[in-house]
Amino acid sequence: MRLVVDLNRCQGYAQCVFLAPDVFALHGDEALLFSPRFDEAQRDRVEEAAAACPVQAILVDYSDEPTRGAEPHVG
Amino acid sequence: MTPGTITAQITDYANRADPYPLYAELREQPVRREDDGTYLVSTYYEVRNLANDPRLSNDTRNRPPGYARVGHPAEETGLPPSFIFTDPPVHDRLRDTINRPFGPPHSPRFLDGLRADLATVVTELLDAFEGKDQVDIVEDFSYPLPVTAICKVLGVPREDEPRFHIWADALASSLDPRPGGDDGQEKAQRARQDMGAYLSDLIETKRRHPGPGILSALAPDMTPADLEATAVLLLVAGHETTVNAITNTTLTLLRHPDVLERFQKDPDLAVPLIEEVLRFEPPVQFVPWTTALADIDVAGTTIPKGSPVWLMLAAANRDPKRFEDPDRFDPDRKDNEHLGFYTGIHYCFGAPLARIELHAAVPELFRRVKFSGLLEDPPPYRTNAVLRGPRHLPVAIEGLTA
Amino acid sequence: MSADADVEVLRREGRIVVVGASLAGLRAAETLRDKGFTGSLTMIGDEPYEPYDRPPLSKQALLGRARAEDTALPRRREIDAEWRLGVAAEGLDRQAKRVRLANRDTVPYDRLLITTGTRARPWIHPDEAALDGVFVLRTRDDSVRLDRKLAGSPSRVLVIGAGFTGSEVASACRERGLEVTVAERGPAPLVGALGGVIGAVADRLQRRKGVNLRCGISVTALEGDYAGRLRRAHLSDGSAIEAEVAVVSLGAIRNTDWLAGSGLAAGPRGIACDAGCRVFDVNGIVTDDIYAAGDVARSPHPLFDYQFLSLEHWGNAVEQAEIAAHNMICAGPDRRPHLWLPMFWSSQFGVNIKSVGVPSLGDQLVVAQGTLAEERFVAVYGYHGRVIAAASFDGAKWLGFYQQQIEAAAPFPPEYGTVDRRTETLEPVDPAFPDPHLPTHGPTVTLTGHSPSERRVEFVPSHA
Numbered sequence: 001m002r003l004v005v006d007l008n009r010c011q012g013y014a015q016c017v018f019l020a021p022d023v024f025a026l027h028g029d030e031a032l033l034f035s036p037r038f039d040e041a042q043r044d045r046v047e048e049a050a051a052a053c054p055v056q057a058i059l060v061d062y063s064d065e066p067t068r069g070a071e072p073h074v075g
Numbered sequence: 076m077t078p079g080t081i082t083a084q085i086t087d088y089a090n091r092a093d094p095y096p097l098y099a100e101l102r103e104q105p106v107r108r109e110d111d112g113t114y115l116v117s118t119y120y121e122v123r124n125l126a127n128d129p130r131l132s133n134d135t136r137n138r139p140p141g142y143a144r145v146g147h148p149a150e151e152t153g154l155p156p157s158f159i160f161t162d163p164p165v166h167d168r169l170r171d172t173i174n175r176p177f178g179p180p181h182s183p184r185f186l187d188g189l190r191a192d193l194a195t196v197v198t199e200l201l202d203a204f205e206g207k208d209q210v211d212i213v214e215d216f217s218y219p220l221p222v223t224a225i226c227k228v229l230g231v232p233r234e235d236e237p238r239f240h241i242w243a244d245a246l247a248s249s250l251d252p253r254p255g256g257d258d259g260q261e262k263a264q265r266a267r268q269d270m271g272a273y274l275s276d277l278i279e280t281k282r283r284h285p286g287p288g289i290l291s292a293l294a295p296d297m298t299p300a301d302l303e304a305t306a307v308l309l310l311v312a313g314h315e316t317t318v319n320a321i322t323n324t325t326l327t328l329l330r331h332p333d334v335l336e337r338f339q340k341d342p343d344l345a346v347p348l349i350e351e352v353l354r355f356e357p358p359v360q361f362v363p364w365t366t367a368l369a370d371i372d373v374a375g376t377t378i379p380k381g382s383p384v385w386l387m388l389a390a391a392n393r394d395p396k397r398f399e400d401p402d403r404f405d406p407d408r409k410d411n412e413h414l415g416f417y418t419g420i421h422y423c424f425g426a427p428l429a430r431i432e433l434h435a436a437v438p439e440l441f442r443r444v445k446f447s448g449l450l451e452d453p454p455p456y457r458t459n460a461v462l463r464g465p466r467h468l469p470v471a472i473e474g475l476t477a
Numbered sequence: 478m479s480a481d482a483d484v485e486v487l488r489r490e491g492r493i494v495v496v497g498a499s500l501a502g503l504r505a506a507e508t509l510r511d512k513g514f515t516g517s518l519t520m521i522g523d524e525p526y527e528p529y530d531r532p533p534l535s536k537q538a539l540l541g542r543a544r545a546e547d548t549a550l551p552r553r554r555e556i557d558a559e560w561r562l563g564v565a566a567e568g569l570d571r572q573a574k575r576v577r578l579a580n581r582d583t584v585p586y587d588r589l590l591i592t593t594g595t596r597a598r599p600w601i602h603p604d605e606a607a608l609d610g611v612f613v614l615r616t617r618d619d620s621v622r623l624d625r626k627l628a629g630s631p632s633r634v635l636v637i638g639a640g641f642t643g644s645e646v647a648s649a650c651r652e653r654g655l656e657v658t659v660a661e662r663g664p665a666p667l668v669g670a671l672g673g674v675i676g677a678v679a680d681r682l683q684r685r686k687g688v689n690l691r692c693g694i695s696v697t698a699l700e701g702d703y704a705g706r707l708r709r710a711h712l713s714d715g716s717a718i719e720a721e722v723a724v725v726s727l728g729a730i731r732n733t734d735w736l737a738g739s740g741l742a743a744g745p746r747g748i749a750c751d752a753g754c755r756v757f758d759v760n761g762i763v764t765d766d767i768y769a770a771g772d773v774a775r776s777p778h779p780l781f782d783y784q785f786l787s788l789e790h791w792g793n794a795v796e797q798a799e800i801a802a803h804n805m806i807c808a809g810p811d812r813r814p815h816l817w818l819p820m821f822w823s824s825q826f827g828v829n830i831k832s833v834g835v836p837s838l839g840d841q842l843v844v845a846q847g848t849l850a851e852e853r854f855v856a857v858y859g860y861h862g863r864v865i866a867a868a869s870f871d872g873a874k875w876l877g878f879y880q881q882q883i884e885a886a887a888p889f890p891p892e893y894g895t896v897d898r899r900t901e902t903l904e905p906v907d908p909a910f911p912d913p914h915l916p917t918h919g920p921t922v923t924l925t926g927h928s929p930s931e932r933r934v935e936f937v938p939s940h941a
């Protein structure tokens with residue numbers, strides 16, 4: 001499962017860090033660091049975090065499948 | 076709408092159970108001047124922009140003489156003003172300091188660590204429903220949890236928690252003047268004194284024997300008076316609001332059986348559902364203590380420097396320009412950027428705690444309790460127009476599962 | 478199908494080819510499907526990976542908070558595309574409407590979207606660049622390699638160029654406890670993007686965090702040992718630094734080489750397109766079947782005198798991709814302009830740095846909120862008496878307000894009172910941008926003139 005935060009939107013409210021501290025972290029007072037990949041054990045927390053973000057900056061993709069046809073086919 | 080009376084109508088108890096038609100009328104004029112020079116702002120983008128506007132102050136001392144200066148001086152309590160009524164840089168320093176033991180970057184797991192404790196409290200409260208066919212959701216469920224939560228945050232020993240419940244009661248009723256005497260005010264005054272005395276003892280103890288909770292952690296960095304003010308702020312800001320949030324969620328679900336049915340089949344719905352309640356029935360309906368530091372042009376109206384400004388969160392949350400079909404309770408709403416916890420630098424300090432409480436309480440309530448319906452709709456409301464919520468929520472129940 | 482053929486047919490059964498399978502390419506593909514495009518979609522990318530996110534490569538991935546391999550971008554939706562990954566596009570035949578691949582395959586298109594982005598500008602001397610220990614940072618593989626090297630506790634890391642990426646690398650190295658020297662030709666870090674006044678704050682920050690910062694100096698040569706491992710760097714002041722690792726952070730080069738001879742207005746400064754993302758040919762005539770988006774594109778912006786802006790910004794890639802995708806499959810009157818206000822973030826040394834607008838256009842600056850001394854502030858840039866940009870250090874919550882000021886062309890300096898105003902009046906100062914004709918290390922917004930087919934190269938590094 002993957003996520004990305006639109007850090008232009010993000011205003012450092014850190015709501016996501018409170019709710020899913022294993023996936024999101026603050027670096028200093030305001031800069032957000034996120035783990036772009038997380039596992040099933042974090043799913044509920046990430047869902048809470050994404051919903052709680054006051055500026056809806058968190059994009060989550062729960063599909064764990066590698067993208068169909070995305071394997072390198074060189075040649 | 077007759078000019079000059081809108082604030083009176085908002086505070087009029089007759090509109091408490093359903094203030095939304097009034098807010099809809101209010102939105103027709105996004106920025107509205109009251110006769111006394113107060114400005115009410117009620118549409119989403121205008122409220123959001125103002126809340127993020129550095130020309131708007133939360134320090135009511137910026138108002139000209141003659142206007143209410145909420146939070147200043149910190150009245151009878153003799154406590155320093157809490158950071159909700161301050162502007163940067165003071166605001167940011169205080170908030171950062173108090174945040175140190177409370178949240179990231181220094182203590183990112185502090186609240187997460189309370190989840191299990193809060194779950195236990197919820198279980199105990201629900202166990203007590205056993206054998207009943209009728210409960211009051213407010214008294215029996217919503218009310219006790221937030222006080223316990225704040226006691227845990229502060230580090231109040233378990234055996235002292237009952238005293239906090241009594242004080243919280245008294246403080247809440249003073250916020251909620253009932254017709255028939257100021258018995259409540261006196262009680263609240265006494266509660267504040269008792270609580271003050273208790274807290275200074277506790278802080279002293281914590282200073283010598285640090286324990287869990289933020290008071291211990293903050294004791295080395297803050298004066299006892301600042302600490303006491305912080306504890307009172309957290310209790311006042313975090314109690315009634317969260318009670319209302321839990322109660323409003325219950326009420327809204329019981330009013331929307333279709334959503335309730337879905338929720339019971341799919342507990343994951345809790346996440347968007349709780350956010351939608353915060354949009355649909357926000358526990359803090361408006362923020363009436365901001366002040367313009369400069370002339371501010373908003374939606375074609377100039378709010379002159381010094382004017383008191385009320386930001387109508389509950390009206391903005393139902394602005395059709397921002398939310399499609401805003402009067403519909405719809406947990407499937409995408410990008411629900413509601414203003415229930417405000418926005419900008421005064422964004423609710425306790426929002427993560429409130430959410431953790433809501434997530435501990437709501438899914439478990441509806442998993443275990445089989446409801447047969449509301450016994451009174453609308454339920455009786457408290458008088459307070461800002462912290463709006465039912466005083467009681469009597470419901471009939473059919474049973475309880477383990 | 479001709480360029481003005483029925484849009485409905487195109488939407489139903491057209492063939493759309495995207496060259497460059499990264500952020501812009503992916504978001505464009507998703508938008509196409511979202512808007513009802515049901516034809517065939519081919520994603521061509523020379524990297525062997527599905528689209529991934531680059532900003533973490535210099536942050537989380539070097540801080541041990543994430544692995545570079547784990548940065549695959551979340552999908553907004555299924556895109557049902559044919560992926561041709563690990564193979565580069567090598568040429569474009571506009572007459573035949575075909576993209577030629579490195580393996581000699583050709584891929585026909587009705588609409589083509591070019592999102593080939595940029596690559597890291599390599600160290601100027603190829604033999605020195607090939608030394609073991611010399612790195613650039615643009616791709617997943619770069620980040621993995623650098624991380625692995627840093628894990629071996631090199632005695633010193635030399636970062637060449639103190640733009641955003643270089644400064645982020647330096648920050649991560651310090652956090653890992655490594656000794657770092659940063660060599661910057663300009664007078665301060667970040668000077669190209671934010672000017673010398675704010676650069677001075679970054680300067681202080683770096684030094685306080687233990688970076689050995691050498692400004693106003695260039696690296697002239699990298700020297701290896703007998704085994705081809707980097708061991709020392711020579712500087713323009715005649716001194717030398719012992720270092721096992723050098724991270725070359727001299728900005729980016731646009732990936733337009735493969736378009737040579739195509740007749741498109743594509744050169745080292747990017748691919749010129751109109752505000753609707755349609756690519757110009759060398760004659761300045763707009764094509765109707767070829768679009769560009771993301772780091773590789775340059776397009777005119779009305780807020781900035783209609784100059785062609787080229788933006789190496791994550792947010793720009795997303796927004797421009799959405800606009801390009803929309804415009805590719807709709808008729809003229811329904812097309813939308815890309816009027817995105819430039820926006821950027823960087824986190825380094827524990828500070829969240831953000832900007833909105835184009836600071837480098839500013840001729841004046843005020844510190845509107847907070848103070849430079851506390852490293853927590855909002856600086857506002859003025860241009861000809863109006864607000865043109867704002868930059869914040871740990872003040873992100875305020876930027877939305879200044880964004881609106883920029884969009885409204887509000888007067889500069891701001892005359893109103895605000896919270897956290899530390900001086901009664903705002904005395905504008907010169908933001909101290911280096912001479913625009915001097916190359917800076919890694920500016921991320923470049924104003925590239927008014928001409929769509931402008932192909933002049935300004936950055937001719939003789940030495941860094």
Ligand SMILES: Cc1cc2nc3c(=O)[nH]c(=O)nc-3n(C[C@H](O)[C@H](O)[C@H](O)COP(=O)(O)OP(=O)(O)OC[C@H]3O[C@@H](n4cnc5c(N)ncnc54)[C@H](O)[C@@H]3O)c2cc1C
Nearest residue numbers: 497499500501523531532565566593594595771772790791
């Ligand atoms: C280390 C790092 C840190 C960054 N940090 C930030 C930040 O903090 N904030 C911010 O706003 N931005 C940041 N950026 C910039 C941001 O990542 C870019 O703006 C964004 O990736 C642009 O996306 P794009 O799709 O336009 O181009 P790219 O991501 O460059 O993708 C282009 C793709 O096309 C491929 N390609 C090139 N030529 C060909 C060809 N001929 N055939 C086939 N494929 C080809 C490339 O290999 C690449 O995969 C950072 C970038 C880096 C490298």
Ligand code: HEM
Nearest residue numbers: 159312313316317320358359362416417421423424425429
């Ligand atoms: C669902 C429950 C809650 C709601 C809806 C809510 C709502 C709000 C709102 C709207 C504000 C902005 C007020 C303003 O700036 O004028 C606010 C601020 C605040 N809230 Fe909450 N709140 C809730 C729970 C809590 C809890 C549990 C706590 C404490 C633990 C808390 C503590 C605070 C504090 C300290 C502030 C001031 C923040 C500042 O000025 O920076 N709140 N809240």
Ligand code: SF4
Nearest residue numbers: 010011013014016053
């Ligand atoms: S909750 Fe949203 S705004 Fe806040 S830090 Fe997380 S992503 Fe950023």
